[in-house]
Amino acid sequence: MAGSIYLETTIFSFFHDERPSSEIVSRRNWTRRWWAERRHAYNLVTSTAVLDELTQGRLAHRGKALEMARTIPAMVVTPEVSEIVAVYVAHHLMPTDPVGDALHLALASFRKCDFLMTWNCQNLANANKFGHIRRINGLLSLHVPALVTPLELMEDVPNETD
Numbered sequence: 467m468a469g470s471i472y473l474e475t476t477i478f479s480f481f482h483d484e485r486p487s488s489e490i491v492s493r494r495n496w497t498r499r500w501w502a503e504r505r506h507a508y509n510l511v512t513s514t515a516v517l518d519e520l521t522q523g524r525l526a527h528r529g530k531a532l533e534m535a536r537t538i539p540a541m542v543v544t545p546e547v548s549e550i551v552a553v554y555v556a557h558h559l560m561p562t563d564p565v566g567d568a569l570h571l572a573l574a575s576f577r578k579c580d581f582l583m584t585w586n587c588q589n590l591a592n593a594n595k596f597g598h599i600r601r602i603n604g605l606l607s608l609h610v611p612a613l614v615t616p617l618e619l620m621e622d623v624p625n626e627t628d
Contacts, residue, residue: 469580470509471619472611474570475519476585478512478535482527493585493615500616508619511579513541515569547572550606559595559602571599571611578609585615 480493481501512535520532550572554560560568567590574582584590590613603610 468507470511470578471581471583472541472570472574472577472579473510473512473516473535473538474582474584474586474590475516475535475566477583477616478516478520478531479523479525479527480585481534482530483525484527496615496617496620497585500620504616504619504621508581510538511541511577512538513543513570513573515543515566515573516540519566541573541577543569543573544576547576550576550608553606554602557598557602559598574611575603575606575608579611581619582611582613583616583619584613587615 477497480490481497483490483494516535517532517540520528520535523531525531547569551568554568554572560571567586570582570584571590573579582590592613596613599613600610
């Protein structure tokens with residue numbers, strides 16, 4: 467196995483999203499391709515936080531996304547993880563409003579996942595935040611997962627010069 471991946475809510479959501487926006491179509495296609503071709507190379511986990519977010523969602527595909535997420539082992543939010551979330555918010559690592567982002571990072575870090583896979587490129591898979599994440603997790607003696615999109619874990623993504 468190539469390692470463990472924490473699958474965040476957007477992975478299940480984009481897999482089933484049928485809206486016609488070109489950005490959504492691209493993310494949906496990459497997610498489906500990764501799922502079909504690469505997911506078996508990894509140990510996949512998600513969390514009860516993902517299941518909760520999908521349950522509360524309003525998108526038409528939320529039922530399908532939730533059903534898919536339920537096929538993956540789900541980590542439970544513990545008091546230790548909640549304490550990590552509070553530190554992330556206190557250090558302005560994650561915004562207070564979408565506490566889910568801090569919770570996903572805390573779960574993946576606490577459980578020492580190799581990767582946190584997401585399409586959330588504002589608060590999670592954002593190279594500009596990675597140094598801050600590494601510093602805070604270092605202060606907490608936590609593992610730092612690689613924050614990736616499905617595209618980044620494909621083996622044969624063509625180079626623009628090819």
